[in-house]
Amino acid sequence: xxxxxxxxxxxxxxxxxxxxxxxxxxxxxxxxxxxxxxxxxxxxxxxxxxxxxxxxxxxxxxxxxxxxxxxxxxxxxxxxxxxxxxxxxxxxxxxxxxxxxxxxxxxxxxxxxxxxxxxxxxxxxxxxxxxxxxxxxxxxxxxxxxxxxxxxxxxxxxxxxxxxxxxxxxxxxxxxxxxxxxxxxxxxxxxxxxxxxxxxxxxxxxxxxxxxxxxxxxxxxxxxxxxxxxxxxxxxxxxxxxxxxxxxxxxxxxxxxxxxxxxxxxxxxxxxxxxxxxxxxxxxx
Amino acid sequence: xxxxxxxxxxxxxxxxxxxxxxxxxxxxxxxxxxxxxxxxxxxxxxxxxxxxxxxxxxxxxxxxxxxxxxxxxxxxxxxxxxxxxxxxxxxxxxxxxxxxxxxxxxxxxxxxxxxxxxxxxxxxxxxxxxxxxxxxxxxxxxxxxxxxxxxxxxxxxxxxxxxxxxxxxxxxxxxxxxxxxxxxxxxxxxxxxxxxxxxxxxxxxxxxxxxxxxxxxxxxxxxxxxxxxxxxxxxxxxxxxxxxxxxxxxxxxxxxxxxxx
Numbered sequence: 419x420x421x422x423x424x425x426x427x428x429x430x431x432x433x434x435x436x437x438x439x440x441x442x443x444x445x446x447x448x449x450x451x452x453x454x455x456x457x458x459x460x461x462x463x464x465x466x467x468x469x470x471x472x473x474x475x476x477x478x479x480x481x482x483x484x485x486x487x488x489x490x491x492x493x494x495x496x497x498x499x500x501x502x503x504x505x506x507x508x509x510x511x512x513x514x515x516x517x518x519x520x521x522x523x524x525x526x527x528x529x530x531x532x533x534x535x536x537x538x539x540x541x542x543x544x545x546x547x548x549x550x551x552x553x554x555x556x557x558x559x560x561x562x563x564x565x566x567x568x569x570x571x572x573x574x575x576x577x578x579x580x581x582x583x584x585x586x587x588x589x590x591x592x593x594x595x596x597x598x599x600x601x602x603x604x605x606x607x608x609x610x611x612x613x614x615x616x617x618x619x620x621x622x623x624x625x626x627x628x629x630x631x632x633x634x635x636x637x638x639x640x641x642x643x644x645x646x647x648x649x650x651x652x653x654x655x656x657x658x659x660x661x662x663x664x665x666x667x668x669x670x671x672x673x674x675x676x677x678x679x680x681x682x683x684x685x686x687x688x689x690x691x692x693x694x695x696x697x698x699x700x701x702x703x
Numbered sequence: 704x705x706x707x708x709x710x711x712x713x714x715x716x717x718x719x720x721x722x723x724x725x726x727x728x729x730x731x732x733x734x735x736x737x738x739x740x741x742x743x744x745x746x747x748x749x750x751x752x753x754x755x756x757x758x759x760x761x762x763x764x765x766x767x768x769x770x771x772x773x774x775x776x777x778x779x780x781x782x783x784x785x786x787x788x789x790x791x792x793x794x795x796x797x798x799x800x801x802x803x804x805x806x807x808x809x810x811x812x813x814x815x816x817x818x819x820x821x822x823x824x825x826x827x828x829x830x831x832x833x834x835x836x837x838x839x840x841x842x843x844x845x846x847x848x849x850x851x852x853x854x855x856x857x858x859x860x861x862x863x864x865x866x867x868x869x870x871x872x873x874x875x876x877x878x879x880x881x882x883x884x885x886x887x888x889x890x891x892x893x894x895x896x897x898x899x900x901x902x903x904x905x906x907x908x909x910x911x912x913x914x915x916x917x918x919x920x921x922x923x924x925x926x927x928x929x930x931x932x933x934x935x936x937x938x939x940x941x942x943x944x945x946x947x948x949x950x951x952x953x954x955x956x957x958x959x960x961x962x963x964x
Contacts, residue, residue: 426872430787433780434843435795438802441840445817446805448824505717508710520714522948527721529944532901533921534937538724540925541731548727581721631808639810642903646925656812656904663816663908673820676813683809697804698848 446680453674461667471674480658480675487654490569491637494576495630498584501577502629505585506592507618521589528582536575536646543571543647567649575647576637583636584629587699591625592618624695631686632700638679655679725941732934749935756932762920765831769916770899773838778892780839781846785887786880788847789854806841807848814841815908822909829911837909838902842895849891853884 453471456464474480509517527535542548543565550562565571595618603613641656648654655675662672691697735744753759788800806814818837819829827833858880865875881888903918910919924933 422871422873426876427787427791430783431791431793434784434787434803434847435799437780437784437840437843438799441818441836442802442805445814445821448821449813449817452820501717501720504713508714522952523718524721526944526948527725529897529948530725530941531918531921531937533903533918533925534728534933534940535724537921537925537933537937538728541727542724578720578724635808635810639812639904641812642907642922656810659812659816660907663819669820672816676816679813680809687804687808698851700804700807700848 449673449676452670453677455670457668457670461669463669468670471671472678474671475674475678483653483658484655486569487638487656487658490572490576490654491634493573494580494637495584495633497573497577498581498629498633499588499626501581502584502588503592503622503626506589509589510592510595517589517593521586524582524585532579533642533646536579536643539571539575539578539647540566543574566647567652569648569652571647571649572644572652572654575643576633576640579640579643580633580636583632587625587628587632588622591622591628595621624690624693624699627690627693628695628699631690635683635686725937728934728937729941732931732938734931734934749931750939752932753935753939758915759917759920759932759936762915762917765834765914766900766917769831769834769838770896772835773842773899774892774896776835777839777842777846777895778888781843781891781895782850782884782888784843785847785850785854786876786884789851803844803847806844811841811902811904812908815905818905819908829909830914833909833911834906834914834916837905838899841902841905842898845894845898846888846891849894850884850887853887858883 452463454467454469456466456468456470458464475484509520540547544550544567545562545564547565549565550559553559554562565574599617599621600613603617608616638654639656639659641654641660644652644654644657659672659675659679662668662675687697687700690700730742732749733745733747734742735746735748736742784803788796815837818833818840822829822833861879861883862875865879870878901918902916903922906916906919907922910916921933921936924930
């Protein structure tokens with residue numbers, strides 16, 4: 419290697435190596451270490467080995483939050499698929515110009531502040547909000563519906579905020595399906611349902627799973643949405659971790675929950691790669 | 704197609720769902736009523752209020768400083784890193800490659816608390832510095848992925864050709880590699896900038912007293928009580944986004960027209 423080349427290698431690689439080790443690896447190793455420590459009653463950390471933080475996760479109160487939070491995230495993911503998949507299939511038959519315009523139109527709300535958009539839902543959903551006012555004045559209901567400050571509010575907020583993360587990978591995988599493949603199947607007498615099952619689903623499964631990952635994972639952590647639309651009572655895993663770090667000040671337990679989440683995430687990513695997904699597609703927005 | 708009408712309705716409904724909360728905010732930012740239920744009359748009062756709200760303006764300036772700084776730094780580190788990782792082999796390369804995806808896939812809150820823990824351990828005071836550092840931390844991977852998508856195999860051939868013709872590494876980088884990567888660098892930078900402007904979760908854990916960002920300020924405003932100031936602010940931010948998007952679209956279309964001439 420020439421001298422100049424070695425210098426160039428040093429310049430390009432050293433910042434990234436320093437960054438990954440100091441801002442990704444080190445913090446994660448530290449919370450892994452913390453998750454095996456004890457906690458004193460004043461919020462301090464006692465450096466003494468224990469497994470109690472991991473055992474505490476299986477306490478019924480916390481298990482309830484885990485189950486409820488996963489269920490909310492799962493429903494939000496499912497709603498996003500139900501919106502994105504037909505949307506992509508319909509656009510697939512249209513001109514490329516329209517496809518580009520539609521993807522842009524989907525991106526615009528996504529570029530405005532997510533808190534502000536969540537706030538917009540308060541105006542719509544609360545007891546004396548727009549949706550209830552319209553329903554009452556039109557005579558459809560007598561008493562206002564509880565559309566927020568409950569799990570329904572969280573589900574609406576999550577599906578709305580995370581929808582672009584599903585639409586984009588689903589659209590890109592659906593638009594990529596080779597038309598000749600479908601035409602060949604049709605010429606050979608395949609019924610629409612058979613084409614859908616044998617061609618469209620296999621060709622788009624990794625795109626759908628990509629979107630599901632990018633919806634499901636944030637949906638268990640976005641505590642601000644459950645704070646705003648779920649009211650004080652509703653808790654998701656994100657709220658639980660936040661409380662352990664800022665209110666209860668039990669950092670070891672908060673760290674154990676975080677490590678648990680990382681393991682779940684890695685498992686989901688592993689399935690995604692088994693389905694033929696590429697890691698580089700996950701960040702491509 | 705027999706179902707064409709139904710299909711159009713579906714597309715329309717999806718767009719309606721996406722734009723509904725935004726339209727509501729814009730309309731009510733001009734409403735004289737404080738309660739946001741009925742539209743009583745037209746007013747600019749909330750906009751005037753907004754400009755007298757010092758906290759809010761300070762938070763806005765902080766947000767811009769953080770977004771600009773973290774975008775510049777993460778774009779430089781990310782671009783260099785993408786080139787280096789693409790070009791050279793070294794001992795822990797595959798490990799580093801995996802670590803880069805971690806901020807993209809793990810829940811943001813986990814990155815937030817782990818950064819908070821490490822700042823506390825190393826006794827770095829929470830404030831603007833930790834905010835910028837954290838925003839750099841979550842932006843770099845997105846820049847790398849974006850830049851990497853433009854590093855094709857043809858680029859390698861060009862680079863080798865440049866080397867054969869006697870160009871050194873630096874020259875090859877600035878004359879051959881960088882121009883080819885530019886679209887990836889720009890979209891990576893835009894992504895980093897928007898992620899930074901919008902970040903709630905990581906900022907929530909890594910900000911200190913006196914270093915409020917706009918999303919954090921809005922968050923506390925929403926929690927303490929709803930004021931139409933927020934509507935006015937949202938409308939202005941929406942307007943800014945629209946202006947940026949249209950300008951970039953115009954520039955792009957001009958480039959395409961210029962290219963075909």
